[in-house]
Amino acid sequence: MTTIAIVGLGVVGGSFAKAIKENQLTDYRVLAIDKDEATISKALEEGVIQRGETENQSILQEADIVIIALYPQAMRAFIKKHGSQFKAGAIVTDTAGVKGALIENMKDDIPKQVDFIFGHPMAGRESSGYAYATGTIFKGANYLITPIETNKSQNIETLIHLFKALGFKRVTVINPDKHDEMIGFTSQLCHAIAVALINSDDPHRDTVRFIGDSYRDLTRIAKINQSLWTELFMENKSALLDAMTNFEAQFTQIKNAIEKDNQKELEALFTESTARRIKLEDSDLKGK
Amino acid sequence: MTTIAIVGLGVVGGSFAKAIKENQLTDYRVLAIDKDEATISKALEEGVIQRGETENQSILQEADIVIIALYPQAMRAFIKKHGSQFKAGAIVTDTAGVKGALIENMKDDIPKQVDFIFGHPMAGRESSGYAYATGTIFKGANYLITPIETNKSQNIETLIHLFKALGFKRVTVINPDKHDEMIGFTSQLCHAIAVALINSDDPHRDTVRFIGDSYRDLTRIAKINQSLWTELFMENKSALLDAMTNFEAQFTQIKNAIEKDNQKELEALFTESTARRIKLEDSDLKGK
Structure with a gap:
């Protein structure tokens, strides 16, 4: 059983959580951190997540894979604040739509005990929020992974396997500038x-x-x-x-x-x- | 029973014919002129038209309403060639996507015995040809009618009634330049x-x-x-x-x-x- 933590249950993070359920990926346990308590309750009710916290208490410490689905600046702030709480050896990935400058700026903040693999799911909605999240937006979509030097290829493979199971059609590994x-x-x-x-x-x-x-x-x-x-x-x-x-x-x-x-x-x-x-x-x- | 002649069974003309059938408008008999014999046969087979001709023999002479679904230049050529064959009192309409210059250029060629009401169904497809025609493209779409001085308001009403029955949501009467x-x-x-x-x-x-x-x-x-x-x-x-x-x-x-x-x-x-x-x-x- 792999534990996945999703940080931010907005339209993107919520879609990850829902896609895991919709695709019946029963090997994964899904926990979520979202500052909005009503969103956490809704996701729990729907059986989309198994546990939720509005501020990290214990979730990051348990998660084998962390998907951070926050806006770029909020993501950086989250990493700075919670860096020491991630489990050793965890795979952490983001969903930001830009990579070059972001990676450059974040390099020194990446927690040493995790493998941070930057990624970009090319699926979204014009509307934001958990209510608009759905696993179907991933069906047939592209995923881009932009590795950094320290990433372990085995961990990249783990993410590719997960993303394909969620419905993504092409997962491309590419450098951040390209x-x-x-x-x-x-x-x-x-x-x-x-x-x-x-x-x-x-x-x-x-x-x-x-x-x-x-x-x-x-x-x-x-x-x-x-x-x-x-x-x-x-x-x-x-x-x-x-x-x-x-x-x-x-x-x-x-x-x-x-x-x-x-x-x-x-x-x-x-x-x-x-x-x-x-x-x-x-x-x-x-x-x- | 009103007889409608459709000239050109391409993606637009074909959609008119199919929309009449799909909407079960049994008050209308549909005839068609299309230079491609295979298209005529196909439309007959599908019960979308009741009779077809590759070159006008008798259809224009019978039609109460004529919908010309040809490209602008081909439409002008068609009118010039067949002007005298239209039935007296018929309502004739086009489907061209431009109006001002077209109307100006065609004014002298409009057969005197018909009421030519220029119109523009705002529905199309990227692909052309009868095979891509379907009545569903009209559902919820806009129709623009650009009257000229000689048009009878009763005939405009007849067209509006027909277009709405075909699924168009808004029919707007507007001057050609606008x-x-x-x-x-x-x-x-x-x-x-x-x-x-x-x-x-x-x-x-x-x-x-x-x-x-x-x-x-x-x-x-x-x-x-x-x-x-x-x-x-x-x-x-x-x-x-x-x-x-x-x-x-x-x-x-x-x-x-x-x-x-x-x-x-x-x-x-x-x-x-x-x-x-x-x-x-x-x-x-x-x-x-």
Whole structure:
């Protein structure tokens, strides 16, 4: 029996807890630390966790695996405060959406007695909180693990095994800077676009009468947790700015083609984007 | 019994035919003109149409309502060629995604014996062809009608009644220029963004391992019919360029805030976008 502690039963941490139950991973005992007592009670009631504490009393001392599902800054503070309480030899992992700067900043705070393996589950919700947590958001999703020198490969394998059992389709081991470059593009740039799109509307227009699924889909993530995403943007400033610049170049190319009535170029850009999307769909479905 | 002729059994025209069957609108008899004989046979087999012709023989002469689901340029050519064959007093409507320039260009070609009411169902698919047609794409969707001076209000009411029976939630009657302004924003700008986003990727990266639902959603419409959308962009050049410029201004504002580490401004932009998206969701669900 492996004991897993989840720190923070929000939409991500709560989904881990629920996914373990939903996937009937009976080899794991799930404990949780969450400052909100009502959340702990709810999770206990639902049989999603076996024990909970609003502040660590004994859970960290017992846990073989600790999943810290807090915002980056809160996670750092948690580690500083509770570092000495982790069990010797425990595997600790985080869920933060940025890695390079975070790892750099945290290096000296990582408790010596644990193996801290940084990770990033690429699944989330626009809404936050335990109520929105569900194991199904992990089905078919990507997981990124960004090891540091001290990580033991056997412990990385243990996490990969767990994440796949939770429904994740691809678990990729990658260095933190490459992670941030990719996430700046696939995640943060998308959020910047969605925010800019909906904010560029004239609020006096009755836009809802003129929308189709394109606008619905492209603005979904404009509903965004402002403190979390400000942290994420700031922690990944340089990679995000690069991705934004690349996007602007492509956007300008489309705009210029329209301005110059260059239909051939427009068609070429659409043909390219279509080929890329089809390739993405194929490899996404294949689970390459 | 009202006879409806559908011209073009592609993803849009085919969805009209299928929606009539799926919604059991037994007051309507559905005939279809499509140049592809296999498509006609398929639709007959499925009981989706009652008769079909690859070139008009007698269908236009019988139809009380004609829905022309062709690309804008093909639609104009069809009207020019077959104008005299429409039944006197018939209601004819199109499904083109642009209106202002199209109506201006077609004014002299509209057959005198019919009431041509321009319309735009805001529902589509990334894939084209009858095989992808389904009545369910109309459920909850918006319909825009852009009347011209000669349209009879009774005929507009007839179409509104039909469209609502097919599952459309809101049918809005609006002038063509306002239509194009709104569509330049809600539809064409979104397509330009999706194309620019996926084309800004470095094709040598294994991007599929780093994507979440944000990237999946924002690039869905990057799979785009290049000839149709080049037509649509060109026909709505000025409104689309305005929408693109407004978007760029918002995007630049986010970029500047990141560059200047202006966290307060970022949070304010995210708070604004969140409020707008919540408002949109509320009114979309309410069916305002």
